[in-house]
Amino acid sequence: MTAWLDTLRDEARQAFETEGWPTTRLEAWRNTQVKALTSVDWRPADGQATGALAARIAAVALGDVAARLVLVNGRFVPELSRTDDLPAKITVGPLSEHLDRVEGQLGRVAPAKGNPFVAWNTGMFRDGALVHVAAGAVIDKPIEIVVATTAGQAPSVGHARVIVRADRHSQVTLVERTVDTSEGDTSEGDTSEGDDAAATLTNAVTEVAVGEDAIVRHIKVQSEARQACHVAYVGASLQRGGRFDSFVLSNGARVGRAEVQVTFAGEGGQTDLRGLYVGQGDQNLDHVTVVEHAVPRCESRETYKGVLGDKAVGSFQGTVLIREGATRSVAHQLSRTLLLSRDAIANTKPQLEIDNDDVTASHGATIGQLAEDAVFYLRSRGLDERTSRALLTYAFTREILDAIPVPELAEAQRRIALARLGEDLPHEEA
Amino acid sequence: MLSIRNLQAGVDGKTILKGLSLEVKPGEVHAIMGPNGSGKSTLSHVLAGRDGYDVTGGEVAFDGKDLLGMDADERARAGVFLAFQYPVEIPGVSNKVFLKAAVNAVRKHRGLDELDAMDFLKLFREKLKLVGMPEALANREVNAGFSGGEKKRNEILQMALLDPKLAILDETDSGLDIDALRSVADGVNALRSPERSMLVITHYQRLLDYIVPDFVHVLVDGRIVRSGGKELALELEERGYDFIREQVKRGQVGA
Numbered sequence: 001m002t003a004w005l006d007t008l009r010d011e012a013r014q015a016f017e018t019e020g021w022p023t024t025r026l027e028a029w030r031n032t033q034v035k036a037l038t039s040v041d042w043r044p045a046d047g048q049a050t051g052a053l054a055a056r057i058a059a060v061a062l063g064d065v066a067a068r069l070v071l072v073n074g075r076f077v078p079e080l081s082r083t084d085d086l087p088a089k090i091t092v093g094p095l096s097e098h099l100d101r102v103e104g105q106l107g108r109v110a111p112a113k114g115n116p117f118v119a120w121n122t123g124m125f126r127d128g129a130l131v132h133v134a135a136g137a138v139i140d141k142p143i144e145i146v147v148a149t150t151a152g153q154a155p156s157v158g159h160a161r162v163i164v165r166a167d168r169h170s171q172v173t174l175v176e177r178t179v180d181t182s183e184g185d186t187s188e189g190d191t192s193e194g195d196d197a198a199a200t201l202t203n204a205v206t207e208v209a210v211g212e213d214a215i216v217r218h219i220k221v222q223s224e225a226r227q228a229c230h231v232a233y234v235g236a237s238l239q240r241g242g243r244f245d246s247f248v249l250s251n252g253a254r255v256g257r258a259e260v261q262v263t264f265a266g267e268g269g270q271t272d273l274r275g276l277y278v279g280q281g282d283q284n285l286d287h288v289t290v291v292e293h294a295v296p297r298c299e300s301r302e303t304y305k306g307v308l309g310d311k312a313v314g315s316f317q318g319t320v321l322i323r324e325g326a327t328r329s330v331a332h333q334l335s336r337t338l339l340l341s342r343d344a345i346a347n348t349k350p351q352l353e354i355d356n357d358d359v360t361a362s363h364g365a366t367i368g369q370l371a372e373d374a375v376f377y378l379r380s381r382g383l384d385e386r387t388s389r390a391l392l393t394y395a396f397t398r399e400i401l402d403a404i405p406v407p408e409l410a411e412a413q414r415r416i417a418l419a420r421l422g423e424d425l426p427h428e429e430a
Numbered sequence: 431m432l433s434i435r436n437l438q439a440g441v442d443g444k445t446i447l448k449g450l451s452l453e454v455k456p457g458e459v460h461a462i463m464g465p466n467g468s469g470k471s472t473l474s475h476v477l478a479g480r481d482g483y484d485v486t487g488g489e490v491a492f493d494g495k496d497l498l499g500m501d502a503d504e505r506a507r508a509g510v511f512l513a514f515q516y517p518v519e520i521p522g523v524s525n526k527v528f529l530k531a532a533v534n535a536v537r538k539h540r541g542l543d544e545l546d547a548m549d550f551l552k553l554f555r556e557k558l559k560l561v562g563m564p565e566a567l568a569n570r571e572v573n574a575g576f577s578g579g580e581k582k583r584n585e586i587l588q589m590a591l592l593d594p595k596l597a598i599l600d601e602t603d604s605g606l607d608i609d610a611l612r613s614v615a616d617g618v619n620a621l622r623s624p625e626r627s628m629l630v631i632t633h634y635q636r637l638l639d640y641i642v643p644d645f646v647h648v649l650v651d652g653r654i655v656r657s658g659g660k661e662l663a664l665e666l667e668e669r670g671y672d673f674i675r676e677q678v679k680r681g682q683v684g685a
Contacts, residue, residue, distance in 0.1 A: 376480050377518040378528070381588060382506035382535035391531075395522025426531035428524060 047150025128161030240266030279312030579610030
């Protein structure tokens with residue numbers, strides 16, 4: 001590799017040595033079951049891309065994409081990827097072959113310092129995926145990035161690194177998804193439980209550089225096997241007039257965490273962050289957002305929703321920093337959590353730090369159960385109680401699912417939500 | 431059709447209905463009038479099976495069956511329909527999907543084939559016409575962003591689709607201007623039939639100008655204190671509920 005990268009990796013390893021694993025004493029990690037992540041002797045995942053894995057990927061992959069990039073244990077797998085039908089002015093491929101394009105971005109949008117899992121990734125990643133959209137290029141179809149970590153005899157960690165560079169006036173939509181690599185016949189909506197295979201941890205870092213007036217949409221789908229662990233960091237840096245829209249859809253993993261960090265580096269930027277997490281069993285699904293308004297006239301909007309049943313624990317922690325010079329900032333944040341059982345636990349913490357007077361900001365957080373008057377309304381029309389509750393739960397998730405800008409994915413996610421709630425749930429016919 | 435005997439019910443330990451009796455035969459329209467706090471809403475909720483009410487005495491037979499032993503959804507499938515005073519907004523649920531599911535739940539219970547999308551659409555359009563509701567409105571999310579009049583019309587649309595044996599209209603006139611009231615009443619009147627009974631619960635006589643009842647009952651303090659024909663409503667309008675209360679005190683009427 002190259003000298004700048006060697007330096008970067010050394011620094012990351014040093015940062016990791018110095019800082020160590022995060023603990024729940026750190027505010028940003030308060031709600032993550034850190035011990036489940038840090039008490040394990042993780043070995044680098046080294047499984048191969050088998051036919052079974054290829055079938056798994058094919059089962060969840062989108063049909064209509066501009067390109068598909070597959071990372072297995074952090075390594076780009078050309079045989080599983082699809083890059084032969086690329087539109088003009090876009091470059092995709094293994095990160096290792098395109099390092100010249102990412103100097104100054106790699107490790108900067110997602111800094112190692114203060115982020116131990118990012119540091120670990122930066123110190124250890126073996127390859128990754130690159131998406132570079134040249135100035136003015138508008139890519140209509142989504143680019144799909146599939147991240148898989150294979151299980152082995154010992155607990156296995158895969159470090160996935162994704163770099164997205166959207167130059168000025170370009171537009172691109174990315175779907176970054178995990179794939180359930182556990183043994184047995186499971187589909188995306190039905191993640192298996194009680195599998196004997198050793199644990200896996202996917203440690204994913206995605207760095208997005210949004211150029212002037214460029215638009216990047218990033219949809220992260222976390223549907224790992226139920227015994228897997230998943231830690232993700234999505235960082236975006238926006239130049240003047242840039243726009244970054246993010247979706248985080250989490251329903252897999254035993255312990256899952258996703259942090260989205262957006263920094264406005266130029267005036268007039270916009271970001272819209274949405275999330276939906278659906279936890280069952282003993283899942284722990286943790287979501288963190290940090291939006292930094294460092295310059296004037298930027299807008300951020302956040303809507304996260306959680307549905308928690310059984311003994312699931314879910315959290316949303318949203319920090320908005322509005323610096324002294326960031327006048328005329330607009331920042332709105334909303335977190336809503338639906339508890340379906342008495343044993344489920346929700347934590348939400350909005351945190352707005354505003355250092356100037358010329359801003360419009362709001363935040364709201366609700367944690368509640370299904371409205372009983374709505375349940376009664378549906379039942380009074382003849383729907384049984386289970387169907388009524390499931391229908392209302394589905395309705396709660398629709399606001400996020402319907403906003404997914406890739407129709408095929410939105411439809412697939414709605415189908416998964418319906419299937420989880422009951423096969424016979426009334427719904428629109430396609 | 432509906433036989434209520436000495437019904438006593440309340441909420442949070444407070445007794446609201448204090449021995450209410452009423453007989454409703456097929457095809458009859460009964461109005462229940464009463465001042466605020468007399469127990470009108472409690473009666474409609476207890477009949478529809480809403481949670482949170484304690485029935486402490488009496489019995490209710492519907493079609494010869496014990497109504498109070500049935501869950502809310504069982505009652506609906508058996509043919510009891512409550513038109514809500516405050517219909518609930520349910521964003522995220524398509525009105526049409528909801529209504530199709532409800533229609534099929536009721537049909538299944540009656541031993542009829544479930545309607546497919548095409549057959550339902552036909553029925554849906556027919557009933558829309560009957561209640562004078564634009565299809566675009568009916569296709570939206572359940573009551574979400576509907577005006578007061580639109581919500582009430584949606585209730586009547588549901589009643590038309592579910593074809594109940596007993597319809598309870600709970601303060602259907604509340605919040606409606608005269609045009610909306612007239613149009614909702616037209617929908618209700620179109621649904622009157624020799625097989626369908628109705629309980630029209632209202633504070634004001636105004637609604638009964640449009641939905642003309644066969645019988646009028648006055649509910650005061652949890653009991654029916656006077657019953658009569660439709661002219662009783664006019665008398666109440668003229669003389670007010672205080673007049674009845676006075677009569678109750680003097681022992682001239684009442685339970």
